[in-house]
Amino acid sequence: MRIFSGIQPTGKKHLGNYIGAIRQYVDGQERAAASGDESLFCVVDLHAVTVAYDPAELRERLYDTTAVLLAAGLDPSKCVLFRQSDVPAHTELSWLLSSVVPNGRLSRMHQFRDKSGAQRELVSSGLLFYPVLMAADVLAYRADEVPVGEDQREHLELMRDAARDINRRFAPELGPGEGGKPGLLMVPEQRTPEVGARVMDLQDPTRKMSTTGGSVEGTVYVLDEGKALEKKFKRAVTDSETEIRYDRAEKPGVSNLLEILAASKRISIDEAVASMADARGYGDLKMAALTAVDEELAPLRERYAELRPDVAALEAALAQGAARATELAAGTLADVREAMGVGVPRAFSGARPGA
């Protein structure tokens, strides 16, 4: 079971990123090792240049994100943690994949439509091409599973179709790459958590908690603490009833708080509802969710404060990961180049399949 996921070094990481993705990475690191395979987690700096950004800021945010991942429990001796731009195979494979990805499909992707609409000046072609690079990130490692939040479903579908199309067109003899069969590329499965796959904004629980699209008061950051954290939960939007029950359509605010409570305490939604049986009102639910989040994130915050200042140690961890990622991706790239008739033929290069 090979696991891969990427995360952007943009902004501060929020509770949705943590529950939907980061916590799954830590779990994936253990599951991949238990299966005798590897897990790879990548800070995707090349994705971050698709919208307006400041280069110096990008470097700082990359270290922030790397330190958050390590503080959450990723361990470079158990997983491959690296920076996307350190492994040029991602960009080469994205170009090769572009040969099978229809342009029209890219321009219809929800994220592209939302983000291009929000751009005040330039809508970069990188923004349009984002899902192809994301497909290359995963396919370069022949990952079986991609732990991500629910919002990535459309990107995963495009990635799966790209793998299928490359396999069908260029190497049908190697197999489909899914259903337990081998293939030039593997068709990966999306893995979302059972609880917390789509954490919603506390101020507008009909919209997902988000780095760029959410409200400041409704976005809980993993490094929020004390009064700032408390204020966000106390002001969370609920509804005019008093009943605490899980109903996403009718009671989005209450359901989101229940989901955050359940995810943070690692219990089911039913157990979270049952734990609130004696609650006097929504105030108690807000306090329970706040306490659970604070307890879950306190060790991460402490560890982050220790790790973040040591940039040399962060660079060393990323370099170790990049070396292993480069090795793994090189094998896939050699096979794809050969199948697509690009570059020096294998007979002349001496490269072995899967090398």
Ligand code: AQP
């Ligand atoms: N609200 C969410 N609930 C659950 N999972 C979420 N993810 C994002 N939002 C939620 C998951 O976090 C991972 C990292 O996403 P990213 O690399 O896109 O990082 P980001 O830009 O900080 O995340 P956002 O908030 O998704 O950015 P916007 O909305 O600004 O584009 C992914 O696995 C994602 O599913």
